[in-house]
Amino acid sequence: GENVEQHPSTLSVQEGDSAVIKCTYSDSASNYFPWYKQELGKRPQLIIDIRSNVGEKKDQRIAVTLNKTAKHFSLHITETQPEDSAVYFCAASIKEAAGNKLTFGGGTRVLVKP
């Protein structure tokens, strides 16, 4: 089955700096890669996603890049702010016989220091 690895597990940055989180996946058939943000005590929420036919996608201060050949994708947050502090999860979707499974990485705890 699909395996998604996420690094680093924790990331501390100064406010205003950039943060980068990297994920690798094992199955080349994966075709959809969402990123979720989970604040303390809350439910995960989608922040950005990318499909396998796209190499890069941006939404204001966040961007995701996908390298299908190397089977890795990354989340970039620029001009970090204290409200960016949260746990971020990457995921990869693969089509199985009966539908699509979604496999998540282990998460990255991001702390933005003011």
Next chain:
Amino acid sequence: EAQVTQNPRYLITVTGKKLTVTCSQNMNHEYMSWYRQDPGLGLRQIYYSMNVEVTDKGDVPEGYKVSRKEKRNFPLILESPSPNQTSLYFCASSLRAMTGGMRGGGYEQYFGPGTRLTVT
């Protein structure tokens, strides 16, 4: 208000006592899924459903059952709970099921508020 609801939010039970965690969405979503979240392990998919009467195993289905008799409901059943099923459980739904073509949008998963289950 469009939402995913779960009940109960908190549950403490004993080994072997059957329980059901309900999940309901009011957005007419096709795809529904159950996840468990454990420290250091992230979110792991238990079961998912592409539509009514269509369900399949995720990565950690052992010890769980699901059913999808109506589009809006996707209950998670633990026939004989064990302590290793102590976890935070999330239900999620998306408008469309992720398919090979991936045309258009609607794949964002909306998560419920979570159910914290403790099995002693």
